Amino acid sequence: MNVHLLRSPELNVDTYRDVILMLRQFPGPIRYLESELGIMDAKPKEHFWENEKKFNTKEQVMQVSLNLNEKRPLEFPLTDHRLSWIDLFRQCYNYRSQRNIPTEDHVILLTDIGNDKNWFGAMDDSRKNYFVHTANWKHFFKNEVDVRFPIAYEVITWLLRSELFGEKSDMQQYLHQKSIGCFMDYCENKMEIILKMRTADICLDCLEHINQKDLQPNFVTQILETMDGIRSNLIFRERVRIMRKPSRIVVDGFMKQIHLVDFGNLCVRLNPKERALFLLYLNHPEGISIPELFEHGQEIFAIYRQISGRESEEEMRRTILNLLNPLEDDISINLSRIRRKFKDAVGEELLPFYDIRGEHGEKKYIKLDRELVTYKN
Numbered sequence: 001m002n003v004h005l006l007r008s009p010e011l012n013v014d015t016y017r018d019v020i021l022m023l024r025q026f027p028g029p030i031r032y033l034e035s036e037l038g039i040m041d042a043k044p045k046e047h048f049w050e051n052e053k054k055f056n057t058k059e060q061v062m063q064v065s066l067n068l069n070e071k072r073p074l075e076f077p078l079t080d081h082r083l084s085w086i087d088l089f090r091q092c093y094n095y096r097s098q099r100n101i102p103t104e105d106h107v108i109l110l111t112d113i114g115n116d117k118n119w120f121g122a123m124d125d126s127r128k129n130y131f132v133h134t135a136n137w138k139h140f141f142k143n144e145v146d147v148r149f150p151i152a153y154e155v156i157t158w159l160l161r162s163e164l165f166g167e168k169s170d171m172q173q174y175l176h177q178k179s180i181g182c183f184m185d186y187c188e189n190k191m192e193i194i195l196k197m198r199t200a201d202i203c204l205d206c207l208e209h210i211n212q213k214d215l216q217p218n219f220v221t222q223i224l225e226t227m228d229g230i231r232s233n234l235i236f237r238e239r240v241r242i243m244r245k246p247s248r249i250v251v252d253g254f255m256k257q258i259h260l261v262d263f264g265n266l267c268v269r270l271n272p273k274e275r276a277l278f279l280l281y282l283n284h285p286e287g288i289s290i291p292e293l294f295e296h297g298q299e300i301f302a303i304y305r306q307i308s309g310r311e312s313e314e315e316m317r318r319t320i321l322n323l324l325n326p327l328e329d330d331i332s333i334n335l336s337r338i339r340r341k342f343k344d345a346v347g348e349e350l351l352p353f354y355d356i357r358g359e360h361g362e363k364k365y366i367k368l369d370r371e372l373v374t375y376k377n
């Protein structure tokens with residue numbers, strides 16, 4: 001089952017790639033394919049939200065909104081941009097005809113642009129074309145969210161609905177008007193989306209419905225495992241403040257990717273150089289000062305050589321020598337990138353467990369208890 005995830009031009013590239021990486025962690029028949037929508041052939045109209053209540057309410061039929069800057073809470077009244085459902089679906093149709101996409105493939109437009117019914121996402125009558133709204137999640141989750149999780153949740157639940165329902169009208173009657181924490185909750189009040197995703201569940205009635213439809217078991221398994229990952233991430237993030245407990249880490253496979261086990265197995269997207277540096281420090285709980293890094297040149301080089309991939313031996317050597325040179329900026333640039341990526345993944349409160357820190361001129365180290373670290377081949 002091919003699912004083309006179409007990045008709308010305004011959607012941040014890193015957010016987009018992270019969503020795909022996250023979805024691909026769960027194996028099964030669904031294949032997620034990357035695609036870019038060059039330009040949108042429709043011009044979003046300005047929309048004025050006089051108050052928050054309207055912003056939080058879906059319009060009957062099938063909500064939203066947005067400020068492209070998600071860093072701070074939204075303030076009302078608010079003006080954002082949106083398109084009609086038809087215009088949004090048309091981007092999928094255009095993409096299909098330009099690229100000759102087989103009819104049975106699914107095309108999902110991921111976009112920061114809102115829609116005229118103010119929904120989180122929707123699918124057309126063919127049940128093969130969709131859009132998912134990628135902005136404003138921090139508003140609904142009160143900032144306590146890694147946006148790739150709700151986006152991924154929307155993607156998989158629309159795919160499940162597509163397999164489950166013959167026609168759109170059919171689907172409508174199965175929607176739960178009152179939220180019970182099932183993927184079929186209608187959530188007219190969009191704030192109720194939190195309940196739906198924290199539970200990330202399928203109620204007994206819907207399970208029975210899935211059972212009767214005789215869906216492919218490995219398709220259902222892939223969807224359920226993705227939902228479980230999303231739930232554990234959301235819940236772990238919410239509870240961090242009271243648990244004050246960092247997530248376990250798995251250093252996975254030949255490429256030594258770093259996964260946060262308790263955050264829904266979220267992969268921290270360090271590039272090979274950043275990852276080699278992080279892994280070196282992980283091997284040395286006692287800490288290493290910047291000038292001492294040279295003494296660990298062989299060790300970090302061995303890690304880097306394994307995971308870097310394409311470069312020549314000579315290029316790899318140059319990269320590492322440059323990184324370890326205390327007179328160059330490269331080391332501080334990489335340390336701050338590692339910090340930023342962990343901050344995005346675990347939030348401010350847990351960051352001190354994972355970043356490489358230490359006073360200027362002193363030893364730097366990673367605080368995380370090494371009992372929480374597992375290496376998996």
Ligand SMILES: [Zn+2]
Nearest residue numbers: 182184203206
């Ligand atoms: Zn249900």
